[in-house]
Amino acid sequence: MDPISDQNWLLSLGTFLPLAGVLVMLLIPKKEELLHKQIALVTALGTLGVGIATLAAFDYDQSARLQFFVDTEWISVINSGYTVGLDGISLPMYFLSMVITVLVMIYSWNHIPSPGNPKAFLILMLVLQTGMAGTFIAQDLILFFVFFEVVLLPMYFMIGVWGGEQRQYASLKFFLYTMFGSALMLVAFLALYYKTGAESFSIPYLITEGINIDKDVAMWIFAGMFIGFAVKVPMFPFHTWLPDAHTQAPTQGSVILAAILLKLGTYGFIRIAIPVLPQAAVEWAPVIGVLAVIGIIYGALGCLAQTDMKRLIAFSSVAHMGFVMLGISTLTEMGINAALFGMVAHGLITGMLFFCAGSIKERYHTLEIKRLSGLLVQMPKLGWILGFCAMASLGLPGLAGFWGEFPAILSAYQPAPQLDVTLFRTLMVIAALGTVLAAAYLLWLYQRTAFGEPNPEFTGHGHAHSVGAAGNDEHHDDLHDVNVYEWVAWTPLLIAIVVFGVYPQLMFDVMDPAVTELVKVFHQ
Amino acid sequence: MIASLLAVDFTAPTVDYHALAPEIVLAAGLCIVLLVDLFVDERQRWITSTLAGFTLLGALIPVVTLAVIGDDTRYPLSGESLTGRYVVDEYALILKALFLLAGYVVVLMSADEIERGRYYQGEYYVLLLTSILGMVMMASSRDLISIFVALEFLSIPAYMLAAWNKRNSKGNEAGMKYYLLGVFASAIMLYGMSLLYGVTGTTLLSEIGPAITASGEFSGVHALAVAFIVVGFAFKVSAVPFHQWAPDVYEGAPTPITAFLSVASKAAGFVALTTLVFVAFPRADDVYQPFIFVLAAASMTIGNLLALRQTNIVRMFAYSSISQGGFILMPLTVAGVDGAGESALKAVVVYLVVYAATNLGAFAVIIAVARKTRSGEISSYGGLFSYAPALGVLMTIFLASLAGIPPLGGWFAKFGAFKAVLDAGTGWGYAIAIIAAINTVIAAAYYITVMREIWMKPVPDGDATPIRTPSSIQAALVITCGATIVLGVLPDLVGRFGDLADLTGALGR
Incomplete structure (x- = not known):
């Protein structure tokens, strides 16, 4: 499939x-705090504008081919090029990263976490945006690696400076895990380079050459990439950094982490590991599938045990990413489509859940589930939004979450011909049980926080107000329902959750040709 | 008797003045600084630092014109027995440019620091320029004698500069230690060189290369000679186990000189070692390969482990520079393997350039911060980002580059070193690559400690007055930070230098 090079400045600009x-x-x-917010927002909107132009210029009939393709010399001494392109697999994530950044910027308008300093905070966010978008367009392993790493430091500082109580521990853990993963990934990339004749790091080139690598070697190379990407996803047993990082990160950091950063790992599997080394992917698929299902169950059980709302959502990410990985491990058209859809859906829904958690924390100064109750009474709008997101997250048909989970489970019924059907059908059954657990923990969370009477702790001073002793209760002053910045930031996500839930074909149409091309090798 | 000596035909060498211009400008410049210093008033001593800066930039002009004109190798001095002993090729030019620019940044960093000391400003710059002249000569030397002369030329002024804080016992200790160990190293090296001359009958590197295995067998004397020379340079580049002087000297010397020693002087040692390995010892890899392997592995591991424990920032950087030195040595372990020499040479050159930019920048921040905190403790960097955000961000950039995080220069330098040893595909290569990979992660731990202080810790004594950075240090920071970022994003800028054919082919290997 030859790439198309029309209008190829669009991607670099974006x-x-x-x-x-x-x-x-x-x-x-x-x-000049206001000015900084304005510039950051305008920049993000401008970037989104370029993203929309990209969507408009994308040739949907050719979505299996790389479009806006650039291939110029970059580091000639190591035969690495500035090779970028976009196809149906990367387009949704590329665009989502731009949308999320804009929404997070809007949310930040009056939600700069302590210790303030919007200049630094917003600059880090913009650098993150470049790293994320770049990872999704890179078609050269070295370029991919560089963009993959660009997100590391901004996220480290975002957690470490603007995070919660345990921020230093969480940020260091995030940093070391990721660093370890990327070291192995880089080694794998280098090995790939040498084993294909030290000609090029270009992904399209490696896809044609990688199949010739000796199978034993390919297994090892795949293992290196597997660990590198699995840390980022994160898959069980490499997930332990995630609950800490999510819990301690500021709201904006959690949203970006959940919506985009985790997807860098799954995207790496789909873009690099599987197409380049299909022979090893077949061997590793059962391992991936088993770990994915362990992740689903483990994440769900972890959720049931949590007392902190944000930590609960973090564990639910482990479970959801398990469904994505299960879809990938089937190596089928349906499975990988489901995985890609699940990536976007999880980005929208879990991003939204973290927004809700952030806003609740801002109002109550706590996320301890025991202390929260009666959200629907005190803040009906926020309560309903939280309920909506919980429903979407548990995979209610008609909302986006369903189309990530259901086809992923279904695809395990009939995995790629080389794979063991019995094993994958067993995995399917267990994963289906996982959805029941998901419903359990999400509904239980919702029941505990939103139903019932509001905690007297946050209302007990009500009569104090009536006697005019205002101002002695700072908590109470914060208790307002969804404000306008939140509405502006959240509405697009809420609409997208419904639209993709009702009409998933919108996205499947874009991805399917590219995925079909990708899995062709497993059906010959 | 005398008459017979005089009767020997002396044919004057043909001098290519253009090729020799950088050295001539430097020599003239340092004389001018010396003279001007005698006649200017005490209050106008800033003139000397300005002159020194201009001299270095002036010397850079011919380097640039030579690079632009062409890629054919030039012999500044050619004549019957001179051709090939002093060479200007692309390899020499990029390194000359590196030394001159590093020297310029050191002058920028020194201006304020030395002015406040109020003594011997003129001499300080004269010594600095002399040392840089030695380095510039080193880049071109392809002969045992010219290498040795260049080495002494650059070392002796450095001994004096290390002892610059003469009223401070640590300064005296630094100078003395550096001097004694430096001389010791020179003696060992000279012994090795004399052995080499004895068995090969020549001092010209390109003739030593073939001669070393001419007799078919590799004798014990050959091995001894190569080993002594490598050990001598191991002292100069402070490779473990010959590193003990470095932390004390770095701590005692004035900070700009520490930066100079840890970057330029170290780089000069590597340049000489690289030239020797590639031109003189290409067939002696049985001897130097295990040697350099041990030096590289020990330097990166022990340097890192000791750096982890430091509480003083300059000492931490001393150990970090030992460990970085291990990474620079790493590609040389496979220099003799067919097909890997090319990438090994490139890796060394790129690493030297990137490391120079990054480390000088880090020291510029250290100088700027120390102006306020008057402390070298790592804990004094607490909260730096809150009251001096620019310095905090710059230090983060330099530390991240040293840790090898893309897209900053350091990542490509490390990548090149890894690629070189993997290119070789030998057991030695894989072994050192694994050791280096582990060390990359260890190193990240102490670099990130400093970042945590800067970004996440409170200001130690609550004194959050902003730091006023003198304009000369600002300029140094702009140059080094720009270079660190640009080299990471567009590594091809230096990647094309250091072609192996340039260094060895022209000499008829």
Whole structure:
């Protein structure tokens, strides 16, 4: 499939535009907080504009081919090129990263976490955006690696500076896990390079050459990439950094982490590991499938044990990413389509859940489930939104979450011909049980936080107000329902959850040709 | 008798003045600085630092014109027995540019620091320029004698500079230690060189190469000679186990000189070692390969482990530079393997350039911060980001580059080193790659400790007055930070230098 090179400046513009905003912001003093917010938002909107232009210019009839393709010399000494392109697999995630950044910017308008300093916070966010978008367009392993790593430091600082109580521990854990994973990934990339004749790091080239690698070697190379990507996903047993990072990160950090960063790992499997080394992928698929299902059950049980709302949502990510990985491990058209859909759906839904959690935390100054109750009474709108997201997250048909989970489970019924049918059917049954657990923990969470009477702790001073002793209760002053910034930031996500839930074909149509091309090798 | 000596035909060498221009400009410049210093008033001593800076930039001009004109190798001094002993090729030019720019940044960093000391400003810059002249000569030397002369030329002023804080016992200790160990190393090296001359009958590197195995067998004397020379340079580049002087010297010397020693002077040692390995010892890899393997592995591991325990930032950087030195040595372990020499040489050159930019930048931040905190403790960096965000971010960039995090220069330097040893595909290569991979993660731990102080810890004594950074240090920071980022994003800028054919082919290997 030859790539198409029309309008190929679009991708580079969309990826690097945020850095232009960063440069401008660097020149403006820190105390111009409003100006910084404006510039950051305008930059993010401009980037989104480029993203929309990309959507418009994308040739949907050719979505199996790489479009806007650029292939120029970059580091000639190691035969690595600046190779970028977009196809049906990467388009949804590329665009989602831009949308999420804009929404997070809007949310940040009046939600800059302590200790403040919007300049630094927003600059880090824009750098993150470049790293995320770049990872999804890179078609060269070295370029991919560089973009993959660009997100590391901004996220580290976002957690470590603007995070919660345990932020230093959480950020260090995040950093070390990711660093360890990427070291192995880089080694695997290098091995791939040498085993294909040290010609090129370009992914399309490696896809044609990788099949010739000796199977034993390919197994080892795949193992390196597997660990590198699995840490990022995160798959059981590499997931332990995630609950800490999510819980301690500021709301914006959690949203970006859940919506985009975790997907860098799954995307790596689909873009690199599987197409380049199909022979090893077949051997590793059962392992991936088993770990994925362990992740589903383990994540769900973990959720049931949590007392902190944010930590619960973090564990639910482990479970949801388990469904995505299960879909990938089947190596079928349906499974990988489901995985890609699940990536976007999880980004929308869990991103939204973290937004809700952030707003609840801001109002009650706690996320301890025991202390929260009666959300629907005190803040009906926020309560309903939380309920909506919980329903979407547990995979209610008609909302986006369903189309990630259900086909993933279904695809395990008939995995790729080389795989063991019995094993995958067993996995299917266990994964289906996982959805029951998901319903349990989400509904239980919702029941405990939203139903019932509000905790007297947060209302007990009601009569104090009536006697005019205002101002002695700071908690109470914070108790307002969804405000306008939150509405603006959340509405697009809520609409998208419904739209993709009702009409999933919108996304499947874009992805399917590329996925069909990808799995062709397993059906010959 | 005298008459017979005089009667020997002396044919004056043909001098290519253009090729020799950088050295001439430097030599003239340092004389001018010395003279001007005699006649200017005490209050106008800033003139000397300005002159020194201009001298270095002036010397850079011919380097650039030579690089632009062409890629054919030039012999600044050619004549009957001179051709090939002093060479200007792309390899020499990129390194000359590196030394001159590093020197310029050190001058920028020194201006304020030395002015406040109020003594011997002129001499300081004269010594600095002399040392840089030695380094510039080193880049071109392809002969045992010129290598040795260049080495002494660059070392002796450095001994004096290390002892610059003469009223401070640590300064005296630094100078003395550096001097004694330096001389010791020179003596060992010279002994090795004399052995080499004795068995090969020549001092020209390109003739030593073939001669070393001419007799078919590799004798004990050959091995001894190569080993002594490598050990001598191991002292110069402070490779473990010959590193003990480095932390004390770095701590005692004025900080700009520490930066100079840890970057430029170290790089000069590597340059000489690289030239020797590639040109003189290409067939002696049985001897130097295990040697350099041990040096590299020990340097990176022990340097890292000791750096983890440091509480003083300069000492931490001393050990970090030992460990980084191990990474620079790493590609040389496979220099003799067919097909890997090319990438090994490139890796060394790229690493030297990137490391110079990054480490100088880090020291510029250390100088700027120490102006306020008057402390070298790592804990004094607490909360730096909150009151001096620019310095905090710059230090983060430099530390991240040293840790090898893309897209900063350090990642490509490390990548190149890994690629070189993997290119070789030998057991030695894989072994050192694994050791280096583990060390990359260990190193990240102490670099990130400093980042945590800067970003996440409170200001130690609550004193959050902003830091005023002198404009010369600002300039140094802009240059080094720009280079660190640009080299990471567009590594091809230096990647094309250091072609093996340049270094060895022209010499008829």
